[in-house]
Amino acid sequence: MALSFTPKTKEILFQVRKMIPPLLEKFHKGQMGRVAVIGGCEDYTGAPFFSANASALLGADLSHIICEPNAAGVIKTYSPNLMVHPYMLQSNHLPPDSKETAESLSKRIVNMLDRLHVIVVGPGLGRDELMLKTAGIVVREARERGMGIVIDADGLLLISTTPSLIRNYKNAILTPNIVEFSRLCKSLNIDTTTSPTTACASLAKELGGVTIIQKGKTDTISNGTETITCDVPGGLKRSGGQGDTLTGCLATFLAWKKAYREGLWEVGGDDERLAEEELMRLSAFAGSAVTRVCxxxxxxxxxxxxxxxxxxxxxxxxxxxxxxxxGDEERGAKL
Incomplete structure (x- = not known):
């Protein structure tokens, strides 16, 4: 089970290193990533924790979870390192005379966005209509601010029913599994009888350049114009919840992408600065690779x-x- 990487994978991993921030004394709290996971209903508390915790363990400075109040109390017991905000509500928890709407509930979350770099939408979100509508409003507001957005799990239902939320927004990554991918393709009339790489590219193109990570034996990554494959070896157990580590890692890489673009550290040597489109591909590949090695x-x-x-x-x-x-071939051979 020793890890080995193809020449193409080694080349991409080397490129990723350029966008990973060094650890410098001049940095202050928050510069290397402020991430929020939007999800967590009363039935699903593990998924948002795994996502936010992964973002922190990879290197984000601040990780938040924005969830339903009953979920918040549980999630706070998992770790004191995460900030948990009980700002979401489910329809069945509203009193009969409540005047709360998705618009009113979303205001507290929207007010947080200017303090964040990236949001993850979907882990543990559930399918309650009010929760989904609230999340949809937050996605639109995050897009208006140019934030990095990662969408997974029940958040992908929003895209299936309202693709305009992220259409043509190239700072978004979707991470569907095989069932979620088929649902998205069906809703957007994408032919899935072609090869996985062709279908993934077609879906990304239909969404206007959004990056898709189609999870599977290998992860297919496409923005509609360029498609790559992450074939880093993973484990053989398909237990639920592994994708939540992926979303958290992606969020941190997107936060690092922002820091790189803002020039928070000097690029060494004669290296040319990486372009935005390349940075998105590298962020997606890096998140996939870390999760697969985990x-x-x-x-x-x-x-x-x-x-x-x-x-x-x-x-x-x-x-x-x-x-x-x-840490590449020599270290990987020992694993």
């Missing part, structure tokens, strides 16, 4: 007993394997 390490340790929580403890090691000096 899965590989967790499966090696736990085997069939592996659960989503087991990936979290391997995030730093996966980052070192992929991106730090001596």
């Amino acid at each position: 899965s590989h390490l967790a499966f090696r340790e736990k085997g069939r007993a592996m659960q989503a929580s087991d990936l979290q403890g391997h995030i730093q090691e996966a980052f070192q394997v992929l991106f730090e000096d001596g």
